[in-house]
Amino acid sequence: SRFWLIRNVARLTTSGAHQVRFADFWLGDQFTSLVFPLSNLYFVACSYSVGFDNDPMVACSRPRAWGVPFLIGTLPLVARFVQSVRRWADATAHANHHLMNAGKYASGVLYYLMYYWWRYEGAGRGMSFVFFCLAGALYVVYTTTWDFLMDWSVLKPHARYPLLRNDVLYLRVIPAYYFALVSNIVIRLGWVFYIPVGGPSFALRTWLVAIAEVFRRCQWNFYRLENEHLGNMDQYRMMKELPMFYAQDESAAPKAG
Known part of the structure; x- marks a missing residue:
């Protein structure tokens, strides 16, 4: 498993140079939830140097140096953007959703750019704050919509399970699906936690938001992999039993006795 991780992380660093497999974009999505620890690699190195x-x-939190953590932290978003464009280029038809997915990651880069600009301006209530809020709202709407409609395939109209879909695998924990729907939105709105002037420090706020994002990604994985499994079964890439290669006419079968 360690060699698998090393190999696929290496493939992630060369996104766009090869065809994208499920492990590539799944692992890339995991790293997009690690913006906080990745961006803090700069502060760790800076702390030891000073x-x-x-x-x-x-010494290491000066606004002029925030371009470095921004670039490091958004690398996974850039990698996923490149992967989505590559999947669109490799597809033969009906691939516009890959470009829409690329737009989602581009909105993430825009959001973090506006966040760091706002922090650079002193986290006040000027123009940078307006653009930060607009970018944050766009990112939440974009990513949450994609989570529900594409990654989880929920909110199906007239579904057997309301607000979900006709087929679910975790039948014993149906309420967990609804908890995931609500908590996914709440955690996606974590950027609002940065707005109040008083209260905890920015360092503590970013840490709390980062912990919540890791939890969100963990539960996201369950429903994303479930949706992938159900999709594979629908397309006969994975199945419980093989369908007959001929039409079985039960009326023509000989009757017993």
Whole structure:
């Protein structure tokens, strides 16, 4: 499993140079939820370089240096953007949804750019704040809609399970689906937690939002893989039993006795 992880992370760094497999975009999605720890790699390196006796939170958190954590943190979003464009280019037909998926990751890069611009301007209530809120709202609507309609395939009209779909695998925990629907929206709205002037420090807020995002991604994985499995069964790429290659006419079968 370690070699599998190393190999697929290496493939992630060369996104666009090869065809995209399920493991490629699934692993890429995991990294898009790790923007906080990835962006903090810069602060870790900076803290050791300046020394812990010089208050690294002050020395390494200067606005002029925030371009580096922005670039590092958004690398997974850029990789997924490139993968989506590559899938669109490799597809033969009906591939516009890959471009729409690419737009989702582009909106993520835009959101983090507006966030860092707002922080650079002092986290005030000026023009940067307006663009930050607009980018945050766009990102939430875009990603949440994609989560529900594409990644999870829920909110089907007239479904056997209301607001879900006709087929679900976790029959013993149906309420968990509805909890996931609500919590996914709430955690996606985590950027609103940055807006209040008072309260916890930005460092604590970003840490709490990052922890919540990891939880959201964990539950996202269950329903994303479930949807992939059901899709494979529908297309006979995975099945419980093979369909007959001929039409079985029960009326023509000989009767017993």
